Amino acid sequence: MATIIIDGQNYDLPEGAKFNAIQAARHFGIEIPYYCWHPALSVVANCRMCEIEVGSKDASGEIKMLPRLTPGCQTPVRDGTVLVTDSVKVLEHRKNIMELLLINHPLDCPVCDQAGECGLQDYSYSHGRAEHRFVEERNVKPRKEVSDLIVLNTDRCIMCTRCVRFTREITGTAELQVMRRGDHGEIAIFPDHPLDNPLAGNVVDLCPVGALLDKDFLHNQRVWFLSKHDTICTGCSTGCNISSEENAGKVWRHKPRHNPYVNDYWICDEGRYGYKSANAPDLLAGSYILDGGDHHGATSDRFFKRLNEDLTHRILDKQSVLAIFSPFLSVEEAFSAASWVKHLTNRNTMALGPVSVLGQDQTYSPDKLTGRSGDTSFLVPRPFTISAEKSPNKAGVSFVINHFQGSNVVSFEDALKLVPSNPIVIVFGGSPNSDWITPEQSAEIRKAERVILFDTTINVLADAADYVAGMATFAEKAGSYVNRDNRLQHFDAALPLRDGVWTLLDILAILRGVGRSPIESRTILAEAAEKILALAKAVGGQVPEFGLNLTGQDALIPDAGFQDDWTMASLAKA
Amino acid sequence: MRSDDPSLKRLKPPKLTLFEQSYLPQILGGLFVTGRHIVNAAVGTGSLTMEYPEVQHQPSANYRGVHRLNKDEQGRVKCVACMLCATACPVHCIDIVGATAPESWTDREKYCQSFVIDELRCIYCGMCEEACPVDAIELTSFYDLTGLSREEMIFDKTKLLSVYDLTKTAEPMKSGIVAPESSHTNELYTTPTMGPVIERQQLV
Ligand code: SF4
Ligand code: SF4
Ligand code: SF4
Numbered sequence: 001m002a003t004i005i006i007d008g009q010n011y012d013l014p015e016g017a018k019f020n021a022i023q024a025a026r027h028f029g030i031e032i033p034y035y036c037w038h039p040a041l042s043v044v045a046n047c048r049m050c051e052i053e054v055g056s057k058d059a060s061g062e063i064k065m066l067p068r069l070t071p072g073c074q075t076p077v078r079d080g081t082v083l084v085t086d087s088v089k090v091l092e093h094r095k096n097i098m099e100l101l102l103i104n105h106p107l108d109c110p111v112c113d114q115a116g117e118c119g120l121q122d123y124s125y126s127h128g129r130a131e132h133r134f135v136e137e138r139n140v141k142p143r144k145e146v147s148d149l150i151v152l153n154t155d156r157c158i159m160c161t162r163c164v165r166f167t168r169e170i171t172g173t174a175e176l177q178v179m180r181r182g183d184h185g186e187i188a189i190f191p192d193h194p195l196d197n198p199l200a201g202n203v204v205d206l207c208p209v210g211a212l213l214d215k216d217f218l219h220n221q222r223v224w225f226l227s228k229h230d231t232i233c234t235g236c237s238t239g240c241n242i243s244s245e246e247n248a249g250k251v252w253r254h255k256p257r258h259n260p261y262v263n264d265y266w267i268c269d270e271g272r273y274g275y276k277s278a279n280a281p282d283l284l285a286g287s288y289i290l291d292g293g294d295h296h297g298a299t300s301d302r303f304f305k306r307l308n309e310d311l312t313h314r315i316l317d318k319q320s321v322l323a324i325f326s327p328f329l330s331v332e333e334a335f336s337a338a339s340w341v342k343h344l345t346n347r348n349t350m351a352l353g354p355v356s357v358l359g360q361d362q363t364y365s366p367d368k369l370t371g372r373s374g375d376t377s378f379l380v381p382r383p384f385t386i387s388a389e390k391s392p393n394k395a396g397v398s399f400v401i402n403h404f405q406g407s408n409v410v411s412f413e414d415a416l417k418l419v420p421s422n423p424i425v426i427v428f429g430g431s432p433n434s435d436w437i438t439p440e441q442s443a444e445i446r447k448a449e450r451v452i453l454f455d456t457t458i459n460v461l462a463d464a465a466d467y468v469a470g471m472a473t474f475a476e477k478a479g480s481y482v483n484r485d486n487r488l489q490h491f492d493a494a495l496p497l498r499d500g501v502w503t504l505l506d507i508l509a510i511l512r513g514v515g516r517s518p519i520e521s522r523t524i525l526a527e528a529a530e531k532i533l534a535l536a537k538a539v540g541g542q543v544p545e546f547g548l549n550l551t552g553q554d555a556l557i558p559d560a561g562f563q564d565d566w567t568m569a570s571l572a573k574a
Numbered sequence: 575m576r577s578d579d580p581s582l583k584r585l586k587p588p589k590l591t592l593f594e595q596s597y598l599p600q601i602l603g604g605l606f607v608t609g610r611h612i613v614n615a616a617v618g619t620g621s622l623t624m625e626y627p628e629v630q631h632q633p634s635a636n637y638r639g640v641h642r643l644n645k646d647e648q649g650r651v652k653c654v655a656c657m658l659c660a661t662a663c664p665v666h667c668i669d670i671v672g673a674t675a676p677e678s679w680t681d682r683e684k685y686c687q688s689f690v691i692d693e694l695r696c697i698y699c700g701m702c703e704e705a706c707p708v709d710a711i712e713l714t715s716f717y718d719l720t721g722l723s724r725e726e727m728i729f730d731k732t733k734l735l736s737v738y739d740l741t742k743t744a745e746p747m748k749s750g751i752v753a754p755e756s757s758h759t760n761e762l763y764t765t766p767t768m769g770p771v772i773e774r775q776q777l778v
């Protein structure tokens with residue numbers, strides 16, 4: 001077992017860990033401040049913030065320290081490594097580095113969007129010095145547009161080159177570079193080659209200061225007003241872990257959350273800006289019944305009563321049901337919905353809603369060499385894929401349908417052909433795009449005697465269906481999705497439910513007559529795990545932080561959970 | 575501090591005599607003060623009330639009344655929409671919508687598109703004034719605020735700026751520093767202990 005000494009204390013390193021000093025110290029709850037190092041990027045050791053005293057203990061027990069300070073990001077830890085992170089020399093050094101980094105800094109925190117989650121602010125407070133001895137004129141660099149979506153405030157940049165390394169090492173597109181040297185150094189793009197790769201937005205999250213900022217979010221909110229909710233992106237079947245950040249009933253931005261098994265530290269721009277449909281002003285705002293060629297708003301009571309009476313009557317007449325399940329439903333919603341359909345009648349067919357596939361999967365596979373500019377011995381390169389399949393839960397919904405139907409899932413195209421033989425069609429929607437169904441498909445479904453739709457957007461089918469009930473959007477519901485790699489992941493609701501609608505879980509509970517209280521997704525998942533073999537691992541509805549691998553065993557990742565944020569709050573949590 | 579901290583000094587209530595325990599001395603003392611005021615008001619000049627509204631009350635210089643939004647020397651709203659006042663406000667009565675400053679404001683990055691204070695919800699604590707890094711919001715000596723509806727008492731940016739125009743001569747900006755012309759805006763926000771700003775403060 002490898003033992004290291006940090007600040008005079010012995011610690012046992014976890015098996016198989018290849019840590020640098022920062023990772024090792026953080027693993028044991030000790031902070032070594034850093035800027036330029038990033039767990040997924042090569043080590044260049046240019047900010048010097050992480051410098052500590054390093055030494056080693058030899059077999060005889062004698063400790064020899066290196067005479068000068070050494071960057072922690074560049075220091076591998078192995079048996080006998082000695083780290084000193086709290087000596088006067090180290091603390092004084094941090095103060096000097098902070099003063100140096102702030103020499104030309106504008107300190108316009110009041111108008112800077114990074115304020116509140118800024119590495120400079122946090123470290124100034126915890127490691128900096130209150131006065132500033134630089135009296136010469138400041139070097140003011142220009143503000144630049146690096147793409148239609150990202151602005152670069154060069155005056156706030158600390159030249160850590162994280163952004164440059166990201167575009168070279170992860171996306172391989174190399175749009176960013178360092179122009180000129182020393183005090184005149186600036187990050188820049190090549191003329192007419194904007195930073196517009198599909199992962200470009202990640203440089204905003206990477207940038208430890210307010211230099212690279214998202215124009216979509218620019219000057220809209222102060223970050224301390226935002227409540228963060230851990231959720232899953234619904235943009236494609238990769239299922240990136242994101243934080244949905246909301247204030248005053250609106251989602252303002254999506255940020256990636258680290259998950260080494262899914263998205264590492266990144267999300268694509270499509271997912272990043274996918275929050276907008278959660279704020280759409282024209283969502284279905286209640287329940288409606290088609291009467292005399294016109295939709296009339298109905299109170300929930302009346303709606304559920306009429307629907308139940310109508311269905312009971314028809315089922316007694318031995319009419320059969322075709323149920324269509326959108327791949328945007330959560331596992332819990334699909335399970336409840338299928339249970340309800342089964343409860344209505346055994347004469348049913350269950351089909352998957354339309355799954356849109358756009359182009360091809362796009363995979364970024366960084367390795368330890370390509371584009372790397374520094375030491376890569378501490379990093380484990382992980383691929384990132386933007387899936388062509390643009391829905392979050394095709395796999396999960398298919399598991400549920402397979403279970404209830406005992407046979408293969410009927411595709412949407414085949415389902416449309418089955419409409420003539422099924423007088424009742426029930427559609428469980430949930431797609432954030434109102435164009436998930438075409439007018440032709442809607443007309444085909446409308447040929448049924450009764451069309452019942454549960455959905456979020458006002459779409460062509462909502463204009464035609466006999467019963468239309470608004471339900472919670474992807475941002476208003478909690479539950480779990482199964483991604484393309486059969487990983488079950490839990491997501492929380494980001495927004496409160498809008499007025500006049502229910503979550504689909506509540507609607508189904510009312511229709512099945514099993515209570516009216518808010519239904520918790522975990523109880524439904526626990527029930528599903530008991531009944532459905534494919535979901536059996538989700539015992540008790542419990543899903544671990546990084547999700548549940550339903551079909552295999554996860555490889556052990558020693559540094560899993562190293563969130564790249566330097567805020568004191570996150571360290572206090574660790 | 576813990577209740578058994580040795581640096582805490584413990585006080586004992588004084589022992590009362592039998593006469594004091596009857597409360598008569600306190601009651602008589604109170605009546606004496608009332609009597610003094612009655613006599614003073616009737617024959618002397620010691621009146622404590624005034625004939626409002628014919629006679630107007632002059633509040634003290636640090637009175638905290640209705641807010642105003644200050645303007646810079648170019649007549650633009652000084653507020654940079656940092657929302658620190660809204661953050662500091664204990665009753666959440668400030669609502670600000672920030673926006674990127676117009677292209678023509680070369681020295682400004684952000685400004686407030688809308689700025690609304692609910693004067694009815696406000697408790698006039700002055701925290702907003704305290705929090706503002708650019709002295710854009712100040713409490714004036716306006717105290718006789720009336721309105722016929724609740725809506726009327728929700729002050730928007732135009733109204734708050736007009737309070738500045740009304741009061742700017744009688745009550746100059748408290749900081750005394752009008753934003754100096756500067757090619758480098760950011761100096762405006764540096765803390766007073768930092769480099770160039772020290773000199774400017776000494777000049778003023
Ligand atoms: S980058 Fe950080 S320190 Fe600099 S102005 Fe922005 S919030 Fe303030
Ligand atoms: S723009 Fe941000 S990430 Fe890029 S070098 Fe500057 S500080 Fe680092
Ligand atoms: S005076 Fe106090 S209560 Fe009123 S707006 Fe300012 S901070 Fe809020």
Ligand code: SF4
Nearest residue numbers: 653654656657659706
């Ligand atoms: S604190 Fe001052 S500058 Fe900031 S939003 Fe309030 S009034 Fe505007």
Ligand code: FES
Nearest residue numbers: 036045047048073
């Ligand atoms: S030098 Fe180690 S983090 Fe920058």
